Amino acid sequence: MACSGFMKTGVWGAVALLLVAAGGTCGAEFAVRHDHGGEYHYYIFDFGDGTETPTTLVEESYTGYAAHEFAAPGSYAVRARSISMSGSRSGWKTVSNHTARSVSAPPPVLHPAxxxxxxxxxxxxxxxxxxxxxxxxxxxxxxxxxxxxxxxxxxxxxxxxxxxxxxxxxxxxxxxxxxxxxxxxxxxxxxxxxxxxxxxxxxxxxxxxxxxxxxxxxxxxxxxxxxxxxxxxxxxxxxxxxxEAFNAALNNLWLVYGSSANEIHLKGDPWWESRRPLAGGVLAFPVAEWSEWAALQVSWTGLHKERERLGRVLRDTKMDPDGFVWASEADPRHLFHTRHAVNNPTYILALHRYHSWTAEPDFWGREDANTGETILHKARRAMRHCLEDLRGEEGLLVITYPGNDGTAEGHASNYWDGWRFGWKSAYANIFFHASLRAMADIERWNGNDEAAARCEALAATVRKRAGELFWDDEKGRFIGWIDKDGRRHDYGFTFVNIPAIAYGLATPEQSKRIMSWLTGERIIEGDTAKGADLYHWRFAAVPNTVDAGAGDPPYYWEDWGGQLTVGPGGSVPYGGNVQNGGAIFYLSYYDLMARLHQRGPDAALRFFKQILAEFEKDELRRDPASLKNGMAGILGVIGPFPESGNVPMFYLYGLMGLDPSPEALRVRPRLPSGWDRAAAGGIHYAGRRCRIICDRGAEEVEILRRDDGSLRITVPADRVTNIRREKMLP
The missing domain is CATH 2.60.120.260 (Galactose-binding domain-like)
Structure with missing residues (x-):
């Protein structure tokens, strides 16, 4: 097959970037693009030092990237070629004449048994x-x-x-x-x-x-x-x-669904999903509603390029004049369909999480590349939209957008876009409550204690009002929403009740009753799924315990133009869609955190082990098609679910209890019984690379500075430790 010729992609002909690998070594990254007749193909980079490396498979016209660490200084002619899936190949093309000044030895050879x-x-x-x-x-x-x-x-x-x-x-x-x-x-x-x-x-x-x-x-x-x-x-x-088995599965769960470094990225970019059947783990989406999840996964890592990209995405996020945060760069609406009220709270939560880890001194003063508006001003406008346009200053967020009234004719207003959440939404208020607490920190970090106090006071009001308004005392769980006509809608939403515990909106008594329902200790009559049915999929709870098509019409299910219908004869039976009896993996992060808060580390560990045991079988690469409509989409793990990478983060944020702020890294270990030690390497806080160890045998904090500039920090596992940022300076 004839090749149409190589093209260097702008400045990417040869680019030297700082790449921090497991050992803290430096290297260079190269990129090239070649049109290969419409076929999937990969690139091979010959680095001119007797070695070569293939890239991930990519689609036509997408760039291939390869990083390399040179073992000796000198000048190297780096070239590349493309290989299609049918075996056709291009000729070699010089990509860069690279001069290696910073060199490193390769990792040690491992000796097999x-x-x-x-x-x-x-x-x-x-x-x-x-x-x-x-x-x-x-x-x-x-x-x-x-x-x-x-x-x-x-x-x-x-x-x-x-x-x-x-x-x-x-x-x-x-x-x-x-x-x-x-x-x-x-x-x-x-x-x-x-x-x-x-x-x-x-x-x-x-x-x-x-x-x-x-x-x-x-x-x-x-x-x-x-x-x-x-x-x-x-x-x-x-x-x-x-x-050993636990540690291996935990690390690989992160590698597949967190960094996604060994996955196929058909666009040459870990921020975008690949098409089936090549879909796998994805690092993140540059989308507002996913922004907090991206910050949870990326902000602490040594993935410098990806972390900096997340910072730019947050800086340049588009907003309407009234402060509404756009769904994506392309459109204010989710999938060009409807406005989601949770965009603003999740954007604020993402800013908070990102800055808590990076502590970049100029972060809040950085200006949007398109408008010149500072990040701090954007955060305040995003919150003002919640307070004024969505009536949050009255103590409860109300979704006032046209078409989001929560009725059978309304449209979805959050991530769970199969459901017609609207008007007074428990889901939206969980995130609004959390964003108020985050905004209080942001204001305090920027010297505005008065505004911080107002946010904290309002957060307490929202917690009380939402906790009372959406609570169904007879069933012992939160309902989903109240529509504009005053009707209450409850389909046993686990994706409402579990985050209500994890984010701290539920009271201790409410949390206890919710957990007894989730674990099957308490059965709610009339539910489609009861007891063990809630964890039929093993690695995550079903999203709803009442079939979306239960009862008589109208149904409060978004059927997307008749493609996904519920009820008798519908194309989506219970268990036939991720949002109706299926499962979406990310919910297990909140589930683990909820169990940790409500029942302690041993209970959370039992579920975590269950998840990892499922991962050991097939890496959770599960994407079954419905027998009813032949469509995939029963399980949300791979492909368009980068939030799957939240689940291994339970180890960091839950069991190890890492809780950063710009002033200090707070560590509150919650180790299960039988564990004396937990450690995490590659942690980047305030520009310093750390290995953090929680040790029951440690009596005080120990900070060791290594020759490569990294830190080894050991903290007692039986108490809360605050490590001031200045103690970590060189």
Missing amino acids: SSVSGNGGRIETLRTLRFRSGEAYPFAHAGVLFPGTRRIDELRLLPVEGASFPSELRVQYCMDRGRTWHTVPRYDLGPYPDPEGRTVILPMHGLAAQGVRILCPRLPGGRAALELEVRGGSRLPFECDGG
Whole structure:
């Protein structure tokens, strides 16, 4: 197939960026784009130092990126080529003549304990992998097992003299001594050209594994060989006394759904989903309603480029003159359909979370690149819209937008866009209450104590009013909303009741009753799902316990132009859609936090273990189609659900109790019984990289400064610790 020629993307021909890897080393990032006749393709970068690296698969006209750390200073001619899924390839094109000044040694080589092979694959001396194919061996594989769980930073595939290199590659890993193998999506490469003597480097981004293997679906001439070199270490980013299997699953849950570093990104961008069947984990969405979730996941990390991007997204978020926060850069409406009242509270919460971690001194004075308005002024306008236009200053937020009146003719007004929430919404008021508390901090950080006190007082009023108005004492749970005609709507919304506990709107007694319903200790007659049915999917609660099509019409379900209908004969039976008896994974973050607050760390840990056990089966790559309408969308985990990455954050924000502010990093450990220690590395607070350890044996705070500038901070696990920011300065 003819290629249409390479194009460098603007300044991206060769760009040197500061990249902080697991060891704190520096490197360069390169980018290129090539039109390849409409096919999915990936790029191979030859760095000119005897190594090459493939990128993620991308769609036509999208950019491929590759990072590299040079082992020696000097000038290197970096070139790239593209390989399509059908095997066609472009010629090489020079991308950059790069001068490496900052260099680093590669990660240490890991020494395996044993080998694993089959279907025509075999291994020699725990290093050389040989493959042969035939009718009896359609997928030859060979690899290595380690004596325990290891952090895999990169694989190096070295050609074997006198042998052909495999013409198709797939990388797999295990967490259970080889019983269950998972494919690493980024390296399900398909056709791979002979590297012509170069070492192929496959960055693995800290994958936690007990073994890795190479699968070869196709072999040139029926035989091939390579040398496998695994590099990394024994220390994982997240480590605790939960055991090897727990630690491995926890770290990989973050790697798949948090950083999504080993996923396929068809647009070359971890901020956008890939199409089915290649959909997987996604880092974030640049969308207002997702902004707090993005801040939860990105603000603390060493993903510098992504964190800076989040800062720009928050700075330049579009707003109407009245202070309404747009859904996205493209339109004020969610999916060009309807305005969502929670955009403003979530935007404020995102600003609060981002600045709490970064503590950037000039953050609130930064100006919108398009309007010149400062971030602080935008935050205040966003809150003023809630207070004045949505009547929040009266003690309860009311959704006054036309078409969002909560009736059967109304439209959705929040993330759960299958439901016609509107007018007086419990969901919206949960987030409004939380945003008032966040705004109080923001005002105090900016020297306005009087405004902060007003926000705190109003938050207390909202909690009281919402807690009374939306509470159904007979059922012991919050309803969803009250429409403009005064009708109360309750479908057993777990996505209302669980965040009500997690965000602190529910009282202790209300929280207790809600939790007894969720855990099946208390049955509510008339519900479609009861008892154990609420956790039918194991990794998350169903969103509603009453079928959206229960009873007689009208239904308060947004059917999106008749595509998703409920009721007798409808296309969405109960259990047939993520919002009607299905499940969306992110809710489990709030569920874990709610259990921690209401029942303590042991109860929360039991559910966390259940989630991780499900992850160990298939990495939760579940996307079943409804038997009723043939459409996917019963389970919301992969693809358009970047908020799935919130769930592993329970380890940081819940069990370790990390609670940053610009003045201090507060640590309030809630370790389960049987745990003496929990640690997290790669934490970035106020510009300092830290490894934080909560230790029951520690009697006082210990801060060790390492040669690379990072900090090792040990805190007692039996009390709250406030580490002042100035104590962390060089």
